[in-house]
Amino acid sequence: MQSKISRRKLALYVVDAIEAHKAVAHVIEEAAAYLIESKRTREAELLVRAIEDELANRGIVVAHVTSARPLAAELEQAIKKLIGAKEIHLDTVQDESVLGGVRIETPGKLLDATIKRKLLVLHQAKM
Amino acid sequence: MMQTFTQFAASDIFSALGIDWKMLVFQVIGFVILVWLMAKFVYPPLLKTIDKRQEQIEASSEAAKEAEEKAAKASKEITKLLAEARKEASEIVTTAKEEATALASETEAKSKAESERIVAAAQDTIAKEVLAAKKALHNETIELVASATEKVVGKTVNASVDTKVIKTALEESK
Numbered sequence: 001m002q003s004k005i006s007r008r009k010l011a012l013y014v015v016d017a018i019e020a021h022k023a024v025a026h027v028i029e030e031a032a033a034y035l036i037e038s039k040r041t042r043e044a045e046l047l048v049r050a051i052e053d054e055l056a057n058r059g060i061v062v063a064h065v066t067s068a069r070p071l072a073a074e075l076e077q078a079i080k081k082l083i084g085a086k087e088i089h090l091d092t093v094q095d096e097s098v099l100g101g102v103r104i105e106t107p108g109k110l111l112d113a114t115i116k117r118k119l120l121v122l123h124q125a126k127m
Numbered sequence: 128m129m130q131t132f133t134q135f136a137a138s139d140i141f142s143a144l145g146i147d148w149k150m151l152v153f154q155v156i157g158f159v160i161l162v163w164l165m166a167k168f169v170y171p172p173l174l175k176t177i178d179k180r181q182e183q184i185e186a187s188s189e190a191a192k193e194a195e196e197k198a199a200k201a202s203k204e205i206t207k208l209l210a211e212a213r214k215e216a217s218e219i220v221t222t223a224k225e226e227a228t229a230l231a232s233e234t235e236a237k238s239k240a241e242s243e244r245i246v247a248a249a250q251d252t253i254a255k256e257v258l259a260a261k262k263a264l265h266n267e268t269i270e271l272v273a274s275a276t277e278k279v280v281g282k283t284v285n286a287s288v289d290t291k292v293i294k295t296a297l298e299e300s301k
Contacts, residue, residue, distance in 0.1 A: 067289070072290060074290075101289070101292045102293045102297075113297075115280055115292070119277055122273045123270075126270070127262040127265055
């Protein structure tokens, strides 16, 4: 019987492969195939988080940035500067429901400066 | 001679006085008989009746005296009882007055405490209602502000404003 590989070890394998300049798509396919084979597809999201955490530990930060409009290059640079890691990859998402501002999520940190969030805080101020 | 003189004298005197001595003797005998009859048959029951009546009178007198004494005693007793009753009534009235005063004081104190409690409860209720109204007003204001802001921001925020908002946020989070 095949022993179960922990999510942490799987993330380490993927990050090691990426750092070894293996084809990222191929490595991701391998990991996905393993999850399907071991019937752990529900852990896909968690595995991605684990990979991002491991990358962050090695100075490579994947930041999920949400804004109502496409970010100008100037703003992307400012965000990267704010994160301050060795290597930063921005995963930008455009979501008009946030109305304005920006939401930056990195492993272990979250900056939600959207107008939607401010309105939500205002709503929560209700007694 | 003497006897003759006497007979003569007597006969003479009686005659002079118009008294028939025979008739006198007869009358004396009749009187004696009458006295004897009276003493024999009339006086004893009469004296007995008188004695009985006297006894009755004395008994009545005694009874009257006794009754008078009893009445006097009863009168004294009544006077004493009346005095005691008056004293007792006075004490009862005094006690009743004291109790009424105490009851009035107690009732007044209770009424005061109750009124203070009602006032405090009313003030508490009013304060709660004011607080609830303030909360409701606060929440409605927030709701209105948030709703209006959401609608206005959705229409007014352009790329330039959005950039400024993002820059400000990034500056503030440094």
